[in-house]
Amino acid sequence: MSFVTAENVFQSYGNRPILERVNLAVDEGAFVSIVGASGCGKSTFLRLLLAQEQPTRGEIRIAGAPPAAEPGLDRGVVFQKYSVFPHMSVRDNIIAGESFRTVTGVFRGAQKAAARERAQATLARIGLDHVADHYPATLSGGMQQRLAIGQALAAKPRILLLDEPFGALDPGTRLSMHDFLTELRRETAMTVFMVTHDLEEGFKLGDRVLVFDKPRWDPTEPDAFGATITYDFDARDGGIPFQRSEEHTYVRRPA
Amino acid sequence: MGMRLINRQPGVALKTALTILPFLVAFIAYWIGSEIRLAENPSDKLLPSPARIAATAERLFTEPDRRSDRILLWHDTGASLMRLALGVGISAVLATLVGLLIGLLPHMRATLAGFVAVLSMIPPLAILPILFIVFGLGELSKVVLIIVGILPFLIRDLSQRVLDIPREMIVKAETLGASSLVIALRVALPQLLPRLIQSVRLSLGPAWLFLIAAEAIASEVGLGYRIFLVRRFLAMDVILTYVLWITLLAFLMDLALRTLSRKAFPWTEASL
Numbered sequence: 001m002s003f004v005t006a007e008n009v010f011q012s013y014g015n016r017p018i019l020e021r022v023n024l025a026v027d028e029g030a031f032v033s034i035v036g037a038s039g040c041g042k043s044t045f046l047r048l049l050l051a052q053e054q055p056t057r058g059e060i061r062i063a064g065a066p067p068a069a070e071p072g073l074d075r076g077v078v079f080q081k082y083s084v085f086p087h088m089s090v091r092d093n094i095i096a097g098e099s100f101r102t103v104t105g106v107f108r109g110a111q112k113a114a115a116r117e118r119a120q121a122t123l124a125r126i127g128l129d130h131v132a133d134h135y136p137a138t139l140s141g142g143m144q145q146r147l148a149i150g151q152a153l154a155a156k157p158r159i160l161l162l163d164e165p166f167g168a169l170d171p172g173t174r175l176s177m178h179d180f181l182t183e184l185r186r187e188t189a190m191t192v193f194m195v196t197h198d199l200e201e202g203f204k205l206g207d208r209v210l211v212f213d214k215p216r217w218d219p220t221e222p223d224a225f226g227a228t229i230t231y232d233f234d235a236r237d238g239g240i241p242f243q244r245s246e247e248h249t250y251v252r253r254p255a
Numbered sequence: 256m257g258m259r260l261i262n263r264q265p266g267v268a269l270k271t272a273l274t275i276l277p278f279l280v281a282f283i284a285y286w287i288g289s290e291i292r293l294a295e296n297p298s299d300k301l302l303p304s305p306a307r308i309a310a311t312a313e314r315l316f317t318e319p320d321r322r323s324d325r326i327l328l329w330h331d332t333g334a335s336l337m338r339l340a341l342g343v344g345i346s347a348v349l350a351t352l353v354g355l356l357i358g359l360l361p362h363m364r365a366t367l368a369g370f371v372a373v374l375s376m377i378p379p380l381a382i383l384p385i386l387f388i389v390f391g392l393g394e395l396s397k398v399v400l401i402i403v404g405i406l407p408f409l410i411r412d413l414s415q416r417v418l419d420i421p422r423e424m425i426v427k428a429e430t431l432g433a434s435s436l437v438i439a440l441r442v443a444l445p446q447l448l449p450r451l452i453q454s455v456r457l458s459l460g461p462a463w464l465f466l467i468a469a470e471a472i473a474s475e476v477g478l479g480y481r482i483f484l485v486r487r488f489l490a491m492d493v494i495l496t497y498v499l500w501i502t503l504l505a506f507l508m509d510l511a512l513r514t515l516s517r518k519a520f521p522w523t524e525a526s527l
Contacts, residue, residue: 052426071429082421085428087445087522096441101432105441135522148427155431 003028003191004049004159009058010226011044017226018044022058024210024229031185031192033206033235035199040212041227042195046163049193050075062158073101076157080164083148084136091132093147094119097154119154126150126180142173146180153188162194166201178205202235209233303492311492312499327481328500335466335478336504338394342401343462347455349402350409351447355439357410358417368414375407380468387473397469397477404465405458409451416450417443449523452516456509463505 002025009022018041026032036042047053048060051068059067062074071077084093095115099107107115123129126146128139136144145165152160166174182205185192196202202209211231218224265273282305289302303311315328323330356363357371383400390396420443428442470479478501485493516523 050426050430071426073430073432075430077427077430079423079427082423083427085424085442087520096428097431100428100437100441102437103434105433105437137522152427152430157430 002026003030004060004062004193006045006048006060007058009045009048009055009060011041011048011053011055012226016223019048019055019212019228020226021228026191026193026208028063028191029189031194031205031207033202033209034193034195034212035197035202035209036212036227038197040214042212043163045212046161046193046195049159050077050161073155074158075161076152076155076159077161077163078145078148078152078165080167084144084151086136089133089135090128090139090147091116091119091123093136093151094122094154097151101155122150122154126184140173141169142177145169145177149181149184153184153190157190159191159193162192164195164197167197174201181205203233206235209235300489300491303495308492308495312496315493315496328497331476331478331481331497332500332504334476335470338397338470338477339401339462339466341394341398342466343405343455343459345398346402346406346409346458347451350406350413350454351444351451353410354413354417354447355443357414358420359435359439359443364414371407371410371414375411377403379404379465383469383472392473397466397474400465400469401462405461408458408461409454412454412457413447413451416447420446449516449520452512452519456512459505459508459512463501467501 004024004026006022006024009019010017011019022045034042034045044053048055051060051071054067054069061067065074068074077083085096088096095107096105098115098118099105106112120129120132123132126149128143128147128150131139131143136147139147149160149162149165166177169177178201184190194202194205199209209231210229211233212227213230214225214227215230216225285302286305289304292299292302293304315326317326319325320327353367353371357367358364379400382403386396386399386403390399424442425438428438433441466477467479467482470477471483474480478497482494482497
């Protein structure tokens with residue numbers, strides 16, 4: 001059975017349809033890249049996966065659980081910006097991944113010492129142990145995103161959602177972040193959804209690449225129809241769009 | 256063609272000189288004005304000479320009152336600062352609490368945001384008589400006037416600040432399993448505190464205004480009371496001493512808050 005399923009999902013804001021008829025089944029441990037033009041609803045779909053928004057129709061389930069009403073521990077997220085807490089040191093940001101679920105949000109005593117040690121190990125793994133006492137604002141963009149990913153993983157989510165996580169980084173840093181993420185995935189075998197506008201990045205990192213687009217188009221009223229998954233590529237085997245599985249397409253081609 | 260004015264920077268020495276200049280100009284202008292009036296009429300009271308003010312200041316700061324055997328200026332300062340601290344302190348605590356509630360909870364926002372916006376339109380001095388009737392002429396009515404005067408502004412400012420916290424950050428906290436309480440205490444409150452200090456700095460001016468207004472109308476001690484008392488004798492030297500003293504106090508408070516903000520919240524200035 002599939003780990004993450006979207007069943008006939010529709011989303012509209014007021015009268016404006018954004019997504020229509022989105023169906024998806026993703027296996028546990030898969031890395032799914034989501035690409036598409038701006039305004040094609042890929043970020044909306046991520047917010048639905050996150051349960052930050054509820055679909056107007058249809059439902060999204062993780063591991064067969066009932067659809068979530070709000071974001072929770074089972075879904076980790078990293079946004080392009082604002083994914084770490086600026087008022088906490090790098091170490092405390094990692095510890096927050098474990099401590100925020102408690103009643104007061106902080107650990108005390110022995111629990112605190114243990115969490116500190118685990119955080120130190122996490123920081124060593126993501127290469128930030130030398131700046132553990134710094135504040136995020138003093139870190140480079142790449143380091144901040146590594147911290148954000150480390151923090152999300154510290155909470156041990158069932159799926160990890162990345163919303164253009166490397167969109168604000170320079171090309172060199174972006175490449176090293178790809179290596180970092182690939183390595184991290186090898187260790188954790190996490191199910192990942194990543195929204196990106198960079199096709200190359202999507203194919204390089206993803207096992208699957210989903211393309212969101214509008215299958216129907218009314219030239220007199222561009223907002224009349226919503227987007228859906230128009231292509232579902234198998235992107236394994238070295239990032240080459242190698243069509244091993246059946247390609248699904250909902251695009252109406254001219255006769 | 257010379258460099259644009261917007262790109263011309265004063266050097267360190269010139270900058271210091273320019274900073275001092277307006278103070279110096281104001282002082283000299285006063286001095287000249289005072290000299291001219293005193294030359295015409297040596298017993299003129301309107302613009303006492305700087306030397307006279309200095310002598311009065313020394314007397315006010317050091318010599319006890321004959322009747323009460325207390326140094327009135329310190330006594331006035333203590334009473335006024337206590338009222339100011341209570342008014343501003345209570346307002347700051349309430350504003351933080353209500354600001355968090357309005358900023359974080361949609362139900363509280365729907366209930367209170369409009370009400371606070373309307374409350375902030377009431378001119379506080381217009382309801383001063385009501386405060387005197389309801390809370391009496393004692394300390395309470397003065398503290399309440401300061402609260403009425405600055406609390407609505409503080410609430411609106413701080414609740415907006417909570418709303419300005421990026422949604423991403425709140426959602427991130429949710430995905431770490433944080434409850435509403437943890438989000439309030441560990442995410443919103445720490446980011447609100449630096450802003451609280453800024454807002455309090457901005458509201459210190461109005462707080463002084465309301466304090467002196469309340470003291471002028473009904474009081475037995477306080478800086479504003481004294482100024483309005485000696486006004487009857489046209490004791491400009493005393494009034495000016497008090498005004499300079501209040502200005503100095505306000506400046507020191509602002510400086511203290513600014514320093515506190517820098518020391519207590521290093522993360523706000525931390526950046527490459």
